Amino acid sequence: MKDLKKIFEERRSVKFFDKDKKVDDEMLSEIINLATLAPSSFNLQPWEIIAVKTEEYKKVLHDEACKQPKVLNAPITLIIIGNKKGYLRENPIWEEKIKLGLTEEKIQGIIGYSEKNLYPTEEKKTAFAARNSSLLAMSIMYAAKYHGVDTHPMIGFNEDKVKEIFNIDENKIVTMIISMGYFDESNQLKPREKRFNYDEIVKEY
Numbered sequence: 041m042k043d044l045k046k047i048f049e050e051r052r053s054v055k056f057f058d059k060d061k062k063v064d065d066e067m068l069s070e071i072i073n074l075a076t077l078a079p080s081s082f083n084l085q086p087w088e089i090i091a092v093k094t095e096e097y098k099k100v101l102h103d104e105a106c107k108q109p110k111v112l113n114a115p116i117t118l119i120i121i122g123n124k125k126g127y128l129r130e131n132p133i134w135e136e137k138i139k140l141g142l143t144e145e146k147i148q149g150i151i152g153y154s155e156k157n158l159y160p161t162e163e164k165k166t167a168f169a170a171r172n173s174s175l176l177a178m179s180i181m182y183a184a185k186y187h188g189v190d191t192h193p194m195i196g197f198n199e200d201k202v203k204e205i206f207n208i209d210e211n212k213i214v215t216m217i218i219s220m221g222y223f224d225e226s227n228q229l230k231p232r233e234k235r236f237n238y239d240e241i242v243k244e245y
């Protein structure tokens with residue numbers, strides 16, 4: 041079992057991927073299935089993933105992602121999607137909760153409260169989608185590292201274009217994209233940049 045502390049310390053945003061080292065389908069699903077243990081509000085899991093693997097779509101995505109070379113070089117780039125309406129009744133997770141004993145009335149109460157008080161505006165709905173799916177994204181990066189697979193998160197892309205190309209509907213946001221593969225050892229990453237520490241970021245009340 042790999043030390044979690046080591047995974048935190050060793051994960052880097054890897055700019056250089058070995059073009060010849062593929063991530064096989066089994067490994068990809070292993071990573072995603074591990075990452076889905078991430079928490080989400082009411083366990084709604086308002087997220088989806090598009091795995092871009094073909095040269096054709098990698099090129100298209102590369103064009104819309106500021107031509108960042110890692111999108112072309114990595115064997116896979118994941119498009120992490122958050123659903124702004126993920127709390128509504130059509131989410132199949134509500135059926136699971138019914139099996140566990142939650143009543144329809146309670147569910148309608150939660151949805152109503154969410155719509156009215158928690159996510160009444162577009163901004164708050166977007167935040168709901170982004171908050172939850174970002175936890176999935178981070179979990180994917182750590183799950184990948186656990187399996188020896190490197191990643192690179194990016195928000196440098198044209199979201200409207202990516203949504204259009206990959207048929208992502210208007211209720212969804214593209215939270216980030218994550219290129220994934222194996223570090224090209226012929227390159228070197230710059231040393232990790234400074235992190236703000238406890239004293240710099242924590243206010244105690």
Ligand SMILES: Cc1cc2nc3c(=O)[nH]c(=O)nc-3n(C[C@H](O)[C@H](O)[C@H](O)COP(=O)(O)O)c2cc1C
Nearest residue numbers: 051052053054108192193194195196197216232233
């Ligand atoms: C939400 C998010 C968006 C990012 N977008 C980009 C990007 O578009 N292009 C890029 O080169 N790096 C991007 N990065 C990578 C960061 O620059 C990197 O995580 C940071 O410099 C810390 O380096 P490390 O991940 O190696 O520790 C992004 C990281 C995050 C978390």
